[in-house]
Amino acid sequence: MPMVEVAGKSFEVDEEGYLTNLADWDENIAKYLAQEEKVEMGDDHWEIINFLREYYNEYQIAPAIRVLTKAVAKKLGPDKGNNKYLYELFPYGPAKQACKIAGLPKPTGCI
Amino acid sequence: MAKIEFEVPALAEDSYTEVPAIKPGAMSHLKSFIAPQAPQEFLGYPWDLAPDWKERAIGRMGEHLKKYRGLRVFMDACVHCGACTDKCHYYLGTSDPNNMPVARQELMRKVYRRYFTLGGKIAPWLVGAEDLTKETLDKWYSYYHQCSECRRCSVFCPYGIDTAEITMAGREILNYVGMGQKYSSEILGKVQKIGNNLGLPGPALEDTLLGMEEDMEDETGVPVKIPLDVKGAEVLLVTPSADFFSEPHVESLIGYAKVFHSLGVSWTLSSHASEAGNFGLFNGNYETMRKVAMRIRDAALELGVKRIIVGECGHAWRVAYAFWNTLTGIGYGGDDKFSQMLQKQLDDRYPQPSHICEFTWEHIQNGALKFDKEANDHRIITYHDSCNVARASRMGNMPGGQFIIPRSIIKAVANNFYDMAPDTVFESTFCCGGGGGMLTDDLIEARVKGALPRMNALNDVVQKHDVNFMATICAICKAQFTKVLPFYKFDMSMVGGVHQLVGTAIKLG
Numbered sequence: 001m002p003m004v005e006v007a008g009k010s011f012e013v014d015e016e017g018y019l020t021n022l023a024d025w026d027e028n029i030a031k032y033l034a035q036e037e038k039v040e041m042g043d044d045h046w047e048i049i050n051f052l053r054e055y056y057n058e059y060q061i062a063p064a065i066r067v068l069t070k071a072v073a074k075k076l077g078p079d080k081g082n083n084k085y086l087y088e089l090f091p092y093g094p095a096k097q098a099c100k101i102a103g104l105p106k107p108t109g110c111i
Numbered sequence: 112m113a114k115i116e117f118e119v120p121a122l123a124e125d126s127y128t129e130v131p132a133i134k135p136g137a138m139s140h141l142k143s144f145i146a147p148q149a150p151q152e153f154l155g156y157p158w159d160l161a162p163d164w165k166e167r168a169i170g171r172m173g174e175h176l177k178k179y180r181g182l183r184v185f186m187d188a189c190v191h192c193g194a195c196t197d198k199c200h201y202y203l204g205t206s207d208p209n210n211m212p213v214a215r216q217e218l219m220r221k222v223y224r225r226y227f228t229l230g231g232k233i234a235p236w237l238v239g240a241e242d243l244t245k246e247t248l249d250k251w252y253s254y255y256h257q258c259s260e261c262r263r264c265s266v267f268c269p270y271g272i273d274t275a276e277i278t279m280a281g282r283e284i285l286n287y288v289g290m291g292q293k294y295s296s297e298i299l300g301k302v303q304k305i306g307n308n309l310g311l312p313g314p315a316l317e318d319t320l321l322g323m324e325e326d327m328e329d330e331t332g333v334p335v336k337i338p339l340d341v342k343g344a345e346v347l348l349v350t351p352s353a354d355f356f357s358e359p360h361v362e363s364l365i366g367y368a369k370v371f372h373s374l375g376v377s378w379t380l381s382s383h384a385s386e387a388g389n390f391g392l393f394n395g396n397y398e399t400m401r402k403v404a405m406r407i408r409d410a411a412l413e414l415g416v417k418r419i420i421v422g423e424c425g426h427a428w429r430v431a432y433a434f435w436n437t438l439t440g441i442g443y444g445g446d447d448k449f450s451q452m453l454q455k456q457l458d459d460r461y462p463q464p465s466h467i468c469e470f471t472w473e474h475i476q477n478g479a480l481k482f483d484k485e486a487n488d489h490r491i492i493t494y495h496d497s498c499n500v501a502r503a504s505r506m507g508n509m510p511g512g513q514f515i516i517p518r519s520i521i522k523a524v525a526n527n528f529y530d531m532a533p534d535t536v537f538e539s540t541f542c543c544g545g546g547g548g549m550l551t552d553d554l555i556e557a558r559v560k561g562a563l564p565r566m567n568a569l570n571d572v573v574q575k576h577d578v579n580f581m582a583t584i585c586a587i588c589k590a591q592f593t594k595v596l597p598f599y600k601f602d603m604s605m606v607g608g609v610h611q612l613v614g615t616a617i618k619l620g
Contacts, residue, residue, distance in 0.1 A: 063319075095357065109307070109353055
């Protein structure tokens with residue numbers, strides 16, 4: 001598996017660029033992963049990424065889309081609590097692209 | 112990850128997808144990620160080619176030929192008539208001649224002739240027989256993951272050769288020598304360890320369902336429930352885990368919940384069997400398929416339900432309809448203690464298992480469900496027949512029920528419905544392009560190109576009738592179209608479930 005070095009710290013990613021070890025994650029790595037995905041990280045992006053990590057710590061899985069939109073609506077307002085807004089932030093899909101930047105494993109299945 | 116650049120095919124002017132001139136090797140670069148050690152070890156397969164891989168492959172092929180007589184017939188029967196050549200969406204979308212079903216099969220057939228027929232053993236050059244080489248094995252890996260096991264070609268084959276069986280055997284042999292596919296193998300691990308393909312653990316599932324109940328009550332003012340692990344419920348609903356997780360899938364789950372609520376039927380999901388899908392079908396290992404299916408039998412026994420109903424999942428319905436019976440004894444014929452127990456437990460007035468569409472349609476017909484059809488008036492709807500439902504199963508008590516019932520439901524809950532061109536629906540339906548274990552980012556090029564015939568048929572009804580919604584009853588189709596529609600400049604939210612439409616229009620009693 002490829003090794004990547006960011007800000008003096010080296011870490012492993014899988015063939016699709018997902019972080020192999022969850023514990024390696026830090027903000028610099030997130031910025032690097034976002035850059036690879038051509039996502040420019042703003043405050044709203046960080047809100048999502050932080051929520052994903054919190055949820056993952058509790059449930060060992062990324063949140064379902066409804067759970068995520070609901071949490072976003074609570075935090076950022078009802079106009080942002082929808083799928084469309086999440087796709088604006090993460091064009092390749094919140095489930096996969098946002099998870100990748102958050103350092104979480106890729107969700108699998110019929111999604 | 113290096114992004115693969117490729118050209119998205121241009122849409123045709125009407126529903127017809129032109130048969131392209133061949134471009135040899137156009138898709139030979141495509142190689143799905145190989146499964147790593149952990150999932151392969153769990154499934155009992157190696158994860159690297161051993162020095163004796165060739166002997167292992169041929170030995171395994173011999174076992175398949177002996178055990179699955181259909182495979183041997185399919186190997187022998189083909190006369191290369193060519194009827195299948197232009198029937199595969201992957202050939203139509205990629206122009207690669209190895210994606211003509213006959214040629215894809217020939218990758219295995221030439222090896223079969225060499226090692227399993229007299230002519231091929233003594234005079235291989237006379238009968239088109241070839242040694243199994245690493246090059247051929249790599250082609251197997253590439254092209255057996257450019258087949259969605261949709262079986263459209265089989266409909267047109269005068270001998271009824273089931274290409275999916277050959278793809279399945281090919282993938283199983285590949286697994287056996289250490290070339291499993293990462294996507295399918297990881298999922299087969301998760302479903303057995305955690306209960307579903309997503310790897311959604313019980314507490315997360317519970318939290319997700321509670322959130323959905325809140326949403327439904329906020330929206331409708333009615334406390335519609337999504338029960339989990341309720342012992343003594345009448346119905347066990349087994350549905351793809353994507354229904355808990357993704358858009359538009361969740362909309363159908365909400366639809367099922369509203370149907371059960373309206374009828375006052377007690378029902379439950381199971382955290383142990385929180386997945387209808389069974390990727391054992393995709394990698395061709397019946398023993399794995401049996402283990403995955405067994406979870407559902409165990410859950411049904413544990414919860415003491417009277418009916419088992421399957422949600423909107425195409426290949427799950429094939430496995431349930433055609434394989435549960437012989438795999439786990441649900442239905443008829445199982446004679447072990449637990450099959451007998453289950454047999455006594457299930458209500459024999461209903462088909463076991465039933466499809467959610469059969470259930471809903473039955474209660475539309477008897478007048479128990481009421482709808483406000485106008486609630487769907489913003490939608491102009493068409494219906495995409497999912498391959499495994501269309502060509503490998505049935506619904507209801509009449510031939511063709513699997514085509515008629517979903518359409519009848521749509522017409523009962525909405526006013527605007529138009530079918531796509533006849534040669535692209537019913538048993539001639541074109542695959543979404545992401546079925547059979549291909550719904551993974553590493554195969555996106557084949558998925559986009561393979562969707563071309565369906566996109567042409569859809570575009571045709573968009574142009575003629577302003578269709579803005581394509582309903583379907585398969586989680587893979589929904590996820591595939593959500594991803595692929597934008598490549599063809601359609602809105603991703605054009606796709607959704609039949610029970611999404613039901614959920615929109617239903618009057619909650």
